[in-house]
Amino acid sequence: MTSRISRVVVTPVAFGDPPLLNVVGVHQPWALRAIVEVHTDSGLLGLGETYADEAHLDRLAAVAAAIPGVDPFDLASLRRVVVEVLGQETGGGGASFGGMLDVRSAVETVFSPFEVACLDLQGHETGRPVSEVLGGRVRDRVPFSGYLFYKWAGHPGAADDAWGEALTPDQVVAQARTMVDGWGFGSLKLKGGVFHPDQECEAIEALRDAFPDLPLRLDPNGAWTPTTSLEVAARLAGVIEYLEDPTPGIEGMAEVSAATDVPMATNMCVIAMEHLPPAIAQDAVQIVLSDHHLWGGLRRSQLLAGIAETWGLGLSMHSNSHLGVSLAAMTHLAAATPTLTYACDTHYPWKTQDLVKPGVLSFEGGSVAVPSTPGLGVELDRDMLATLHEQYLTCGVRRREDTVYMRSIQPDFTPNTSRW
Numbered sequence: 001m002t003s004r005i006s007r008v009v010v011t012p013v014a015f016g017d018p019p020l021l022n023v024v025g026v027h028q029p030w031a032l033r034a035i036v037e038v039h040t041d042s043g044l045l046g047l048g049e050t051y052a053d054e055a056h057l058d059r060l061a062a063v064a065a066a067i068p069g070v071d072p073f074d075l076a077s078l079r080r081v082v083v084e085v086l087g088q089e090t091g092g093g094g095a096s097f098g099g100m101l102d103v104r105s106a107v108e109t110v111f112s113p114f115e116v117a118c119l120d121l122q123g124h125e126t127g128r129p130v131s132e133v134l135g136g137r138v139r140d141r142v143p144f145s146g147y148l149f150y151k152w153a154g155h156p157g158a159a160d161d162a163w164g165e166a167l168t169p170d171q172v173v174a175q176a177r178t179m180v181d182g183w184g185f186g187s188l189k190l191k192g193g194v195f196h197p198d199q200e201c202e203a204i205e206a207l208r209d210a211f212p213d214l215p216l217r218l219d220p221n222g223a224w225t226p227t228t229s230l231e232v233a234a235r236l237a238g239v240i241e242y243l244e245d246p247t248p249g250i251e252g253m254a255e256v257s258a259a260t261d262v263p264m265a266t267n268m269c270v271i272a273m274e275h276l277p278p279a280i281a282q283d284a285v286q287i288v289l290s291d292h293h294l295w296g297g298l299r300r301s302q303l304l305a306g307i308a309e310t311w312g313l314g315l316s317m318h319s320n321s322h323l324g325v326s327l328a329a330m331t332h333l334a335a336a337t338p339t340l341t342y343a344c345d346t347h348y349p350w351k352t353q354d355l356v357k358p359g360v361l362s363f364e365g366g367s368v369a370v371p372s373t374p375g376l377g378v379e380l381d382r383d384m385l386a387t388l389h390e391q392y393l394t395c396g397v398r399r400r401e402d403t404v405y406m407r408s409i410q411p412d413f414t415p416n417t418s419r420w
């Protein structure tokens with residue numbers, strides 16, 4: 001007998017986040033996520049994880065109320081319901097996460113956690129891991145990149161965190177050492193867009209001296225003009241494996257790309273299918289960072305991988321602050337993506353708590369073993385889910401606002417977009 005979705009529970013959660021600096025400001029003390037539980041009348045449970053800004057939660061709630069009765073194998077019907085609900089509830093309006101990414105339509109971001117939960121259910125129904133539901137794994141371990149941030153020692157008014165301050169090249173190298181020693185990462189990405197590009201180049205050069213064999217990436221999230229981007233590309237040619245979003249927009253990236261051999265990567269100017277034709281036509285980027293949370297789930301991320309392969313684009317994976325359900329989904333997707341050409345990003349080392357039971361997802365040599373048990377292979381720790389939900393209720397943060405939080409500390413702060 002075909003099982004049907006019987007009940008959906010969406011739980012917003014909050015976990016402590018360090019003061020990580022970026023082009024638009026600084027991370028708030030609490031990062032938000034939503035955990036989506038999709039139950040079936042056969043007694044199974046599928047999990048998804050997504051953003052938890054208020055407007056997004058409203059859309060998730062509207063879809064959660066509308067999908068009972070849908071067959072978890074019928075992703076086409078699931079998508080139809082999401083499109084119908086968002087059409088009625090929100091006009092399909094877009095969303096902005098942290099002021100850095102603007103998506104025109106909310107359909108993909110809302111569909112994603114329900115799709116992942118249904119793929120988890122398909123795995124439980126068939127006794128297969130999600131990587132096999134997606135077509136089979138081509139690797140047993142998924143490599144991730146150590147994600148370095150400039151940061152303050154602690155949030156203003158609070159004690160210093162265990163990571164400490166990272167504002168100078170030496171401090172960035174020390175942070176990288178912690179990442180490499182603790183997680184074994186085999187490549188490193190520095191989140192830039194915080195300081196003058198010369199200072200950020202010095203940090204990359206210090207990383208090169210300290211880790212001669214590790215591939216390095218620099219991502220200033222569009223803080224530079226095309227001219228500055230080319231100066232940095234000339235300085236770091238042969239030092240970095242790619243420059244990520246040095247300048248905003250497809251046209252700006254195309255201008256840079258045309259005048260350097262340093263590969264250009266993006267998770268900002270190509271974040272939806274509609275961006276691929278103009279970006280490809282202009283050869284604006286050579287690497288696209290996929291992200292199943294933004295691109296409409298795991299299957300559409302596989303579609304993106306196919307398009308990237310067809311057009312000779314490299315593929316990496318983007319990450320925001322996330323917990324274990326997302327890490328499991330990212331790992332299964334990467335395992336089932338033959339053309340993943342670069343180690344994936346992950347914020348996972350920065351999280352302070354998790355709500356999946358420990359033991360399944362661990363980093364060794366910078367990579368995570370693909371779970372081989374049915375579905376995503378992770379189980380919720382109900383006590384931790386309750387704790388993180390309680391933190392959500394009391395923390396006061398209701399959406400990601402890096403610029404607003406930065407201005408509460410430095411009132412004259414303006415985002416560094418195209419600043420240098």
Ligand SMILES: O=C([O-])C(=O)C[C@H](O)[C@@H](O)C(=O)[O-]
Binds near residue numbers: 022219
């Ligand atoms: O690669 C990226 O652009 C990101 O990971 C964006 C994120 O929002 C990151 O900059 C952050 O969390 O500050």
Ligand SMILES: [Mg+2]
Binds near residue numbers: 219245266267318
């Ligand atoms: Mg990026």
